[in-house]
Amino acid sequence: MSEAPHGAPIKTPGQLIAAVIAAFAIPIVVIWLLAYYVNQSERSGAGTDGLADATVAQRIAPLAQVDVRNPNAPHVFKTGEEVFKAVCTTCHTPGAAGAPKFGNNADWAPRIAQGYAALLQSALHGKNAMPPRGGTSPDDYSDYEIARAVVYMADHSGASFPEPAAPAAGANAAQTAEPASAASAAQSPTASTGTVNDQAAAAIAALPSAPAPAAASPGADKAQAGKALYTQVCQACHAAGVLGAPKFGNKADWAPRLKDPMDVVYNYALHGKGNMPPKGGSNASDDDVKAAVDYMVNAAK
Structure with missing residues (x-):
């Protein structure tokens, strides 16, 4: 029994030349294709943007920032919705600590029945678990802005209160006006107009100032x-x-x-x-x- 003869794959000089050329050409083509692929997309390594203009500006920016404002520029008052979202939503959206839920007519009905002036007084001076002005200060939001928030919440919960009248130009909107008697209010030009907004402004002016908290005596518990x-x-x-x-x-x-x-x-x-x-x-x-x-x-x- 004899084994079959094995034939070599390359039998002619032409095949040998073709094999040698392919051995060199194929790797060169593959390397060229890889280099072409890499050059088609930009890939930045870690830290390569460290000297970019935006990065440098952020790195050398001072910690303290100065906000220069023109004291003579007209004050832009917050809307009722803006004050609600910034302050009131914390308790009035979930109804925390007994606060009437925003948009819940049943919760707001007994409050609305007391009238706009009573609601505004509660917002400015506090009631039950709600601190005065929702825990803010007159420097944060003026009485007018608090009033707009009250109207915004009440009107979205079954009321139909008018938008409060804006303070007159040059007036101190951070605090309500001095309490005025009903007779003087009736004689004033504002009250004589009889408009709904003027009545709302008179209600704000008639509110008593919030009493300052009494200091505890040395022997207090x-x-x-x-x-x-x-x-x-x-x-x-x-x-x-x-x-x-x-x-x-x-x-x-x-x-x-x-x-x-x-x-x-x-x-x-x-x-x-x-x-x-x-x-x-x-x-x-x-x-x-x-x-x-x-x-x-x-x-x-």
Whole structure:
């Protein structure tokens, strides 16, 4: 038994020449195609944009920014919707701490029945868990802007209050006008017009000024002062845990906060932390704020 003879794939000189040429040509073509593909797309490596104009400008920009404004420029008032979204939505959208829900006619009906002036007074001076002006200050939003927010919420919840009249040019819109008697209001040119907007403006002017919080006497009970401030200011967020605030009496919520020394906890309450403004947006004394912190901490132990 003999094996079949094996034939070589290259049998002629021409085939040998073709094989040699192919051995050189094919790799060259492949390398050229790869180089062509790479050059068709721009790929920047890490750090290659470090000297770009935008990157350099951002890197050398100062930390503090100066916002130059013209004091003589006319003030642009926020709309009722803008004030609602910035301040009121925190409690009135979910109905936190007993606040009437936005758009819920049943919640707003008893409030609307009291009239526009009563609603505005509650918004400016606070009521139950709602702090005065929703925890803001007159420097943040004027009385006129607060009034627009009240009308915006009420009109979207079953009322038909007119848009408040804008303050006169040059008037101080940060605060309401001095309280005027009904007789003087009736004799004024504004009241004599009889328009709905003028009546709304008169209602704003007739509101009493918000009383300043009484300073605690040296012998006052700190626990009572803390409880009073919690009820007036802190309860708005801490009762329902609004915006991540630790709920009153909830040990699990307060445990991470109480890992820090009390001086740190006091500092958060006095100077603000996260969504909480300094002193909860109030003008209470430092001692009363600390007393309110102690009141909430003791309830969570």
